[in-house]
Amino acid sequence: MTIRKDYIRPVDFRNGRVDMTHGSGGRAMAQLIEELFVAAFDNEWLAAQNDHARFALPPGRVVMATDSHVVSPLFFPGGDIGCLSVHGTINDVAMAGAKPLYLSAGFILEEGFPLSDLRRIVESMACAAREAGVAIVTGDTKVVERGKGDGVFINTTGVGVVPEGVDISGDRAQPGDRILVSGMLGDHGVAIMAGREKLEFASGIVSDTAALHRLVARMVAQVPDIHVLRDPTRGGLATTLNEIARQSGVGMLIEEKKLPVRSQVTAVCEFLGLDPLYVANEGKLVCICAQEHAQRLLEAMRADPLGRDAAIIGAVHEDAQHFVQMRTGFGGRRIVDWLTGEQLPRIC
Amino acid sequence: MKYIDEFRDGGLARVLASRIAREADSARSYHLMEFCGGHTHAISRYGIADLLPDNIRLIHGPGCPVCVLPIGRIDNAIELAMGCGVILAVYGDCMRVPASGGLSLIKAKARGAQVRMVVSSAEALTIARENPQCEVVFFAIGFETTTPPTAVAILAAKREGLANFSVFCNHVLTPSAIANILESPEVRAHGTVPLDGFIGPAHVSTVIGSRPYEHFAEEYEKPVVIAGFEPLDVMQAIRMLVRQLNEGRAEVENEFSRAVTREGNRKAQVLVAEVFELRKSFEWRGLGEVPYSALRIKSQYAGFDAEHRFGIETRPVADNKACECGAILRGVKRPRDCKAFGTVCTPDTPIGSCMVSSEGACAAHYTYGRWRDAVAG
Incomplete structure (x- = not known):
């Protein structure tokens, strides 16, 4: 999809709010994805603009984990729902002794949610992923009517690889450990x-x-x-x-x-x-x-x-x-x- | 934590434990009731029973305000909250108490009832100010500790002309419950249930003072030692009770002197007397009807009395027949003597009053101490 930027007013991240068009699959959604998510997460997979990400994995066993984040308040001392959603899933993958490599991110946004807050959250996710050396390679955005969400819910799924010989699992605690x-x-x-x-x-x-x-x-x-x-x-x-x-x-x-x-x-x-x-x-x-x-x-x-x-x-x-x-x-x-x-x- | 850690010192606890063991007369036993849920919780959480000699037995009394709340009153609260345009403000630990029809406030909330958890009566007032289009009812429960803040809320509402605020009053009184236990046939008929002395309430006593207990010491010849809620407070109080019993004394002593005086908090007492009056009788879960054991809102504040405002009538609801809570609260039985304990009655699926709050005797034993039953049986 090509967007002729000259004819589109940029998203108003300062005063704008999420409305139903941002989840309708139309131009407003495409614009939000491009100006916010693709720009912030900034990687070759998102730039390819497919509904999926295709990548090769290094040798080893694949580890996968998913986590949905519904924290209130969205911004709290020491973090926000954005970095939390990245750390949470990275940690779930890491607890297998694996190296986390790729993440997906699904957003459920509530109609009326300030775009300035959304941008803060997305930038926090991007920053957390960058620091962790993990790429957010595919995603999804849906909008629910006002009153049917709590601002923003984020689901992330992570994929990583664990080397042979490492067998970490919750059923391996033994007497004496x-x-x-x-x-x-x-x-x-x-x-x-x-x-x-x-x-x-x-x-x-x-x-x-x-x-x-x-x-x-x-x-x-x-x-x-x-x-x-x-x-x-x-x-x-x-x-x-x-x-x-x-x-x-x-x-x-x-x-x-x-x-x-x-x-x-x-x-x-x-x-x-x-x-x-x-x-x-x-x-x-x-x-x-x-x-x-x-x-x-x-x-x-x-x-x-x-x-x-x-x-x-x-x-x-x-x-x-x-x-x-x-x-x-x-x-x-x-x-x-x-x-x-x-x-x-x-x-x- | 300064001023708290000092009262949780394990080294001091061992010293105290050895002194208690030395002073306790091995030829006799000591049956001591801690009235308050706060003490029950501390005893279980810190494992105090492990530090005591076998001939000192602690009996968990009915001093958990959530546990003694009768089912009918929770039903009332749920009906109120299910009502159109009513917000019910409740303390967190009421949320899970089982009511009729498999409901609880937390389940009613999931079915659309407007229930808000608050940590103070002031928060309930704030909800009323912020929602002028709704009736906001504060579900007031608790002993003398939580009663003054409820009085303050009612007086503030009156001063502000907050017409959408009212209180569903369930405040109960400690001394009448102690009297009820002492009057029970098992305790009076000497030898059936030995009850040698009381560990007196901590926070309640900061409000009412130590004087109200003097009656028990004199009339029933039972020593009372008022104790703080920290584990060393409890141990020191046990030692003081052992001494009184050894010396044949029955007096009110105050271990919690850093917070409790003989007269109590006069300002709080005046506030309570301004807003509340005695009920002739009130149902206690586990104890049944107890005369003059609860408070209601005086008629001059009837506008803020939810019972008056919504025409609330409470239907008595019987406890499950298998439940031994009544006997456990009076010290006649222990949690593990109840057939329902740990089988059908657990903290996740409470049937009886002693299992509903973490301060209840059964819940405390289940949560912290049931490994002992596993070892024993």
Whole structure:
């Protein structure tokens, strides 16, 4: 499709808003794609203007992951839905020990959404992808009527390649294994909550949103036989450990004293009656490996800026009930259970 | 966290634990009830029971405001929220409480009810100011701690002439519930259910003071130690109760002296007295009808009383027959004695009142402590 730019008024990114024509397949949509998405993501596949992207993959097994992003507020301390949608899917691919290569991006826009905000989000995605060395090679845009969306929803799908000999999977945790986390827990969830509830005392806490594939590459280079990797996003560390315990058919015991949590995050959770163990992260990973590899992995993680505060937090053991338990800093022992529904603030 | 971590110190906990073990008389047992859900939560979350000798047993009382809310009142709230042009503002932990017909506020919301989660009565007022075309009803629940903020909201609404704001009042009173437990046949008939002393409420006592408990100490000869919600507070209170029982004393002592006085918060008491009056009787889930145990809005504020405004009538709804919550709340049974516990009744599918909020005895045991049952059985 050729657009004679001389006869088209450029998209008004300053004052314009998304309307139904931007999703109708007509000229307005083509113009938005060209002036916004193709310009920002800037790669040969999008420039080819096909409905697909065609590429060759290096040798190895292909890893694919998808993630839809519906965060509110769209802009939060430390990030926005744009970079989050890139990091989230890159991390899902990376948790197989894979190198992420290509992304797709699907947008559902709500009629009336300011184009200035959309441009901010798309530029943030472009920046995140560039930094990660991953190309956004194909995409889609739909518009829903006002009131039927929440500004913008973004789905991203990622493809990567994992070398032979690396077999990282949630069902490989074994009794005796050690459990590591890559850094401070709960920053993202608290930053979002602070933004949503306008909690001024929580200022200064920013989302940890980040692409973890380089940290993973460093870890795999040191210890190819990592058993499990997973990013503790929704539901936090507690949910992730419960998922792995069930998948692997094991129990776990973690030490509260060894959990890295910022004091500000603890304070906000305390105030709202929440538990940092259940609060979302977007730039952290949980790693489970054989005991003899734990120290080497910890050192590799700490050598990476995204793993500076990494810690060994516990161990895997046999347990027919698949309980995740925690030795409390207080000296007692308790279950770290699945979350019941959403975590809600307590009144007492 | 300064001023909080100090009260969660594991080293101090071990010192306290060894002192409690030394002071507890191995020839007798100590049955201590913590009234408040906040204490129940702290005990389970920090594993305090693990640090106590076997002859000290903690009984989880009915002090979880969400748990004791009768089903009929939740039904009322859902009906209100389903109504045209009504926004119901509720505290987060009410959202999941099961009501009749398989509904809860969170499920009603999915069916189109206008339910907004708030963290304060002030937020409910803000919703009313921002939505003048809607009736905004604040679903007020809780003990003496949350009552003053509700009074403040009603007074502010009156001052501002906020005609679209009203309160569905479900505030309940701690002392009457304690009296109800002490009057129950199991406790009165000596030996059936031993109840030796109380760990008294923390936040509630900051408002009402320590004086209202003096009656229990005198009349029923049960020691009361008011304690903060931090784990070391609870342990220190247990030690103080053990001492009182060893010495044959039954007094009100205040471990939470950094926040509680004998008289309490007079300003808050005046606000509450201005807006609320006693109900003759109120249903408590798990305890049944308890005389003079709840508050209603005075007639001069009837314009802000949702019960008056919407003509609300509450139908009593019986608990599931298998549910042992009533007995658990009075210390007659433990969660694992209930056939429904952990089978059909779980935090995801709660049947009884003790399972509905994280502060309930069953939910706390399920969430933090059920591995002990697995070991035992």
